[in-house]
Amino acid sequence: MPGASNKNDYVVGVDFGATKIYAGLFTATLNLVGASKMTTKPVRGSASVMDRIARCISDVVDECDLTMDKVRAVGIGAPGAVDPEAGRVILAPNLGWQDVPLQKELEKRLDLPVAIENDANAALIGVYEEEFGGKPRHVLGIFMGTGIGGALIINGELYSGFNHSAGEIGHMTIDIDGPKCGCGKLGCFEALASRTAIFQKIKAAVADGQKTLLTEMLGEKLENLRSGDLRKAIQKGDKFVAKCVEDAAEYAGIAVASLVNLLNPEVVALGGGLIEALSDVMMPRLTKVATARALAGTIEGIQIKDSMLGDKAGIFGAAVLARRRTK
Amino acid sequence: MPGASNKNDYVVGVDFGATKIYAGLFTATLNLVGASKMTTKPVRGSASVMDRIARCISDVVDECDLTMDKVRAVGIGAPGAVDPEAGRVILAPNLGWQDVPLQKELEKRLDLPVAIENDANAALIGVYEEEFGGKPRHVLGIFMGTGIGGALIINGELYSGFNHSAGEIGHMTIDIDGPKCGCGKLGCFEALASRTAIFQKIKAAVADGQKTLLTEMLGEKLENLRSGDLRKAIQKGDKFVAKCVEDAAEYAGIAVASLVNLLNPEVVALGGGLIEALSDVMMPRLTKVATARALAGTIEGIQIKDSMLGDKAGIFGAAVLARRRTK
Numbered sequence: 001m002p003g004a005s006n007k008n009d010y011v012v013g014v015d016f017g018a019t020k021i022y023a024g025l026f027t028a029t030l031n032l033v034g035a036s037k038m039t040t041k042p043v044r045g046s047a048s049v050m051d052r053i054a055r056c057i058s059d060v061v062d063e064c065d066l067t068m069d070k071v072r073a074v075g076i077g078a079p080g081a082v083d084p085e086a087g088r089v090i091l092a093p094n095l096g097w098q099d100v101p102l103q104k105e106l107e108k109r110l111d112l113p114v115a116i117e118n119d120a121n122a123a124l125i126g127v128y129e130e131e132f133g134g135k136p137r138h139v140l141g142i143f144m145g146t147g148i149g150g151a152l153i154i155n156g157e158l159y160s161g162f163n164h165s166a167g168e169i170g171h172m173t174i175d176i177d178g179p180k181c182g183c184g185k186l187g188c189f190e191a192l193a194s195r196t197a198i199f200q201k202i203k204a205a206v207a208d209g210q211k212t213l214l215t216e217m218l219g220e221k222l223e224n225l226r227s228g229d230l231r232k233a234i235q236k237g238d239k240f241v242a243k244c245v246e247d248a249a250e251y252a253g254i255a256v257a258s259l260v261n262l263l264n265p266e267v268v269a270l271g272g273g274l275i276e277a278l279s280d281v282m283m284p285r286l287t288k289v290a291t292a293r294a295l296a297g298t299i300e301g302i303q304i305k306d307s308m309l310g311d312k313a314g315i316f317g318a319a320v321l322a323r324r325r326t327k
Numbered sequence: 328m329p330g331a332s333n334k335n336d337y338v339v340g341v342d343f344g345a346t347k348i349y350a351g352l353f354t355a356t357l358n359l360v361g362a363s364k365m366t367t368k369p370v371r372g373s374a375s376v377m378d379r380i381a382r383c384i385s386d387v388v389d390e391c392d393l394t395m396d397k398v399r400a401v402g403i404g405a406p407g408a409v410d411p412e413a414g415r416v417i418l419a420p421n422l423g424w425q426d427v428p429l430q431k432e433l434e435k436r437l438d439l440p441v442a443i444e445n446d447a448n449a450a451l452i453g454v455y456e457e458e459f460g461g462k463p464r465h466v467l468g469i470f471m472g473t474g475i476g477g478a479l480i481i482n483g484e485l486y487s488g489f490n491h492s493a494g495e496i497g498h499m500t501i502d503i504d505g506p507k508c509g510c511g512k513l514g515c516f517e518a519l520a521s522r523t524a525i526f527q528k529i530k531a532a533v534a535d536g537q538k539t540l541l542t543e544m545l546g547e548k549l550e551n552l553r554s555g556d557l558r559k560a561i562q563k564g565d566k567f568v569a570k571c572v573e574d575a576a577e578y579a580g581i582a583v584a585s586l587v588n589l590l591n592p593e594v595v596a597l598g599g600g601l602i603e604a605l606s607d608v609m610m611p612r613l614t615k616v617a618t619a620r621a622l623a624g625t626i627e628g629i630q631i632k633d634s635m636l637g638d639k640a641g642i643f644g645a646a647v648l649a650r651r652r653t654k
Binding site for chain 2: 155166175254257258259
């Protein structure tokens, strides 16, 4: 019957990190029907986190007035080093996980086929399939949010390297005398241009007496500061905040130039919460700096684009993985 | 007849740069029979340079008491962006070349099949096939000499990117406030750790009154300073020269850490004239810094090795390309 839907026509894509679990229900043709969010609470341990992932999945299915027997498969983007073939999270420091059989445990909880992948890899697959139609041969994905993650598509396929951990661009040294990174080294890309880095810079300056509209909006301690607040302050003419965000964009441009020189991809795709909230401030600067700094012949014809999927890239990519899992 | 050699059993591999042309004659099983060198003289123009390459090839054949009809094919590693399928050097700033049909022109001059490739790519192919037996899936090659070049093997195949210019690791920004690079930017890997960078640092310090054994060896102006002189000075206990070389090794370690985080290769192969002359000083420091700085899960099991082929990597790789060309 053309147009009629089969019993198991849906897939669920899950993007989970140390802070939140985000699950989206998709049709077989990758239309997003509905989504659900839940906190991760990693301190409760891996079994509890996996229970919560399963609950977030059943929540979104229920929210869309469906039942689990309509779901064909589940895809999951998880933080850290992930071995998709073995179905295991090898190492995820943010979660405190080491060698967790995420795929098997969730298949047990859900009674459904589950595919897992690193979160940045899943996000790039989402951007690649949904936005780029799977066309460019080589794509570099850069995801800027709390941290900075990256992923690579080479010859049309995800490249994950020898230890399933390729794409860790956040810890590329850009300024050997720069601020200290969470990894312990100085001047990593992430320590200069992530949301965390921008927030720290703003808070330190405010503590030193810097005036900004942000304190009028949020109080002196800048509690609950979010990317959207930076956007609002810039729109109201706050030059200090604009400078902080532009500096981050400049560092990102420097990183993109180094990466284009090295990898010479066809497309550089920027995504993540920071880019989603501030793309109109960051992208022109980032693109200008990257283009000026990359070697002339190398940058030619290469597209530098911000993703339209925003923070939905991860659930889209996880849904693509779920769909592949059932083929 | 088993054991008898065919008429066309040899290939020639050529490594040519802005300074010199280096040609090696190899048996079909890649044994190096003899080699010949000639200056490039790029100021005379591309036609003259290609005449010189052809002459260097006939020189080595003659030197080995053979004639050109014994040669089956020629491979050439050339500087800059090279399109092997089109057989053209797209852009080679050091030579002043733009869109030169190197393959066709040499086939005309030699009446033999010719294969061309970027010089760093050719060198990595040499290391990969001759030293590593073509086994590792993903290899990063770093060649440190006058400049710093790089090349990538991914899934067992050379990766050259969208514009045939992948692997330009020399212009990765490491220290945003560092010394000025030939490319015009500050703090590129090449501006911190190439032979040129080390020599400049030493010469500037000597001009400022720094004492070193090098001036006793070569005079106050340090004319004709070579990597081997650094080695000799260090062996005689020159702590200043040792520090300059160790600093370069430290920068190289920082670059390797960033590259391992990003690419997660199975092997990182170091080569080029600087490493060949100073591997015992540079490799321990480089490896220590890279291992300490790379993300823990990412560096695990990854080998960081200096190539035994030294400056012969390029001619070996070019010979491999010549052999492939005839298959």
